[in-house]
Structures are given as C-alpha cells and as structure tokens.
Amino acid sequence: MLKYKCVIFDCDGVLVDSEPIGNQVLVDMANALGANINLDYAYKHFKGEKMQSCVDIIETLISQPIPKDFIASYRQKSFEAFKTNIKPVDGVVELIQSLKIPYGVASNGPENKIRLNLEVTGLLPYFKNKIFSCYAIQKWKPSPAVFIWAAETLGFKPEDCLVIEDSLTGVIAAKNGGFDVIGYTAHDYNNELKSEATYIFDSMTDIKENLVSF
Incomplete structure (x- = not known):
C-alpha cells in the first residue's frame, strides 16, 4: 500500500x-406500532443512522410517542437475532488478513453491540x-469525531x-473529517455512494486487490 x-x-x-x-x-417492532413500513424503507431511512434518529422517524410515522422501553427492547431482540444469524461480510476476513498496516473499527453502534457481532462472527x-464507538464520545456520524478519535488513538492523521x-x-x-473513503456498494440500494466516496467497490475481494494501487 503506497498512500495510506x-x-x-x-x-x-x-x-x-x-x-x-x-x-x-x-421494521417488525415499528409495524407492531402501526408504522406500515418494509425492509426497503428501513434501508433507505435507517441505514447508518444513530438509533435515536430511527426512533424519531418511527414516531412521525405512527403519530404518537414511542414506548419508553423501545430502544432497550430493540437491543434485546436484535442481539438475540445477531447471535443466531449474523455472519462476516463475504471476503472481509481475507481482506483483514492481507493488511500489513494498522487498522481499527469505528461505528455508530454501542460497544457491546460491536463486540457481540465481532465475537459471533469470529472477528473480535x-x-x-x-474498537471505537460513537457512544463513548456521544457524537455520531455524520460527525467525523469517531474517525478522528480512532485515527489519533492508532497514531495517524486523517490524511x-x-x-x-x-x-x-x-x-x-x-469526508467531513478529511479522510479518503471507500464506498462499499454491495448493498447501496439507493445508489448514493458513487458521487460521495473517494473510491467505490462492490466486493471485499476487489478492495483487497486494489488497496496496493491507491
């Protein structure tokens, strides 16, 4: 890898x-409250957002306050589903194993969720x-704070x-933090990443093969 x-x-x-x-x-929990949405709606409106933003959207759909235990109940139900069904993204293990430079993970999710999913998939x-969670610093994407924190902790500048x-x-x-970014487009259902990312790839194998040329 030449540049990064x-x-x-x-x-x-x-x-x-x-x-x-x-x-x-x-989606199932929102629909139980009368939201009448589907998975495509969730990908469009919830993907990459912090949990409270998703709750705010659901509240507008049902025109009433969300139950106070909604997020806690979501965490419990989703964690159980993750334990049963989650898998690593295809090709990501080979990509990680090929890296000759430092790396980390920075997520909008809480650290216990990150750790659970990495453990179940064998990536922990x-x-x-x-591991860098937005919950630790109380600043969520699109703020660049979690990426800046991760870079500084790992000993690097954004560039x-x-x-x-x-x-x-x-x-x-x-981008807000001054980082170059690969848009992983395998599930870019809204075709949003091409115009914003520095590079785009739809498979981890392609990312692995092209990293050395950046």
Whole structure:
C-alpha cells in the first residue's frame, strides 16, 4: 500500500452482515406500532443512522410517542437475532488478513453491540483494543469525531487513513473529517455512494486487490 498507513472499518454492513437482521427487527417492532413500513424503507431511512434518529422517524410515522422501553427492547431482540444469524461480510476476513498496516473499527453502534457481532462472527480477535464507538464520545456520524478519535488513538492523521463505509452517513462523516473513503456498494440500494466516496467497490475481494494501487 503506497498512500495510506491505516485502515478504519465501519462495522455494520462492512465487517458483519448485520443490516438485514437489525433492520428487520426494527421494521417488525415499528409495524407492531402501526408504522406500515418494509425492509426497503428501513434501508433507505435507517441505514447508518444513530438509533435515536430511527426512533424519531418511527414516531412521525405512527403519530404518537414511542414506548419508553423501545430502544432497550430493540437491543434485546436484535442481539438475540445477531447471535443466531449474523455472519462476516463475504471476503472481509481475507481482506483483514492481507493488511500489513494498522487498522481499527469505528461505528455508530454501542460497544457491546460491536463486540457481540465481532465475537459471533469470529472477528473480535482482529480488533482487540481497536474498537471505537460513537457512544463513548456521544457524537455520531455524520460527525467525523469517531474517525478522528480512532485515527489519533492508532497514531495517524486523517490524511494517512482510509475509511471503508457502506452508508451515505458514514461516507459523509469520513469526508467531513478529511479522510479518503471507500464506498462499499454491495448493498447501496439507493445508489448514493458513487458521487460521495473517494473510491467505490462492490466486493471485499476487489478492495483487497486494489488497496496496493491507491
């Protein structure tokens, strides 16, 4: 790798294939309250967003306050679903193993969710002491704060780092911090990343094969 000295991964949809699972749980819970939405709606409106923003959207759909235990209930139900169904993103293990430079993970999700999903998918050993959650600093993407924190902790400046993201919110967060960013487009259902990301790829194999040429 010629240009970059560090790679920072998003977690959901980049390291672990959690988006269909977590969003389906959210859709089911929202529909139980009368939201009448589907998975496509969730991908369009919830993907990459912090949980409270998703709750705010659901409240507008049902025209009433969300139950106070909604987020806690979502965490419990989604965690159970993750334990049963989650898998690593295709090709990401080979990509991680090929890296000759430092790397970490920076996510909008809470640290216990990040750790759970990395553990269930067998990825946690690769990211010990390299997990950065927006909940720790109370600043969420599209703020670049979590990426800046990750880069500084790993010992690098933004211009030294390459971020890998699958959501528009995450791509914008990276750009806001002065990072170059790969848009991972395998599930870019709204075709949003091409105009914003520094590079786009639809497979981890392609990312792995092209990293050395950047």
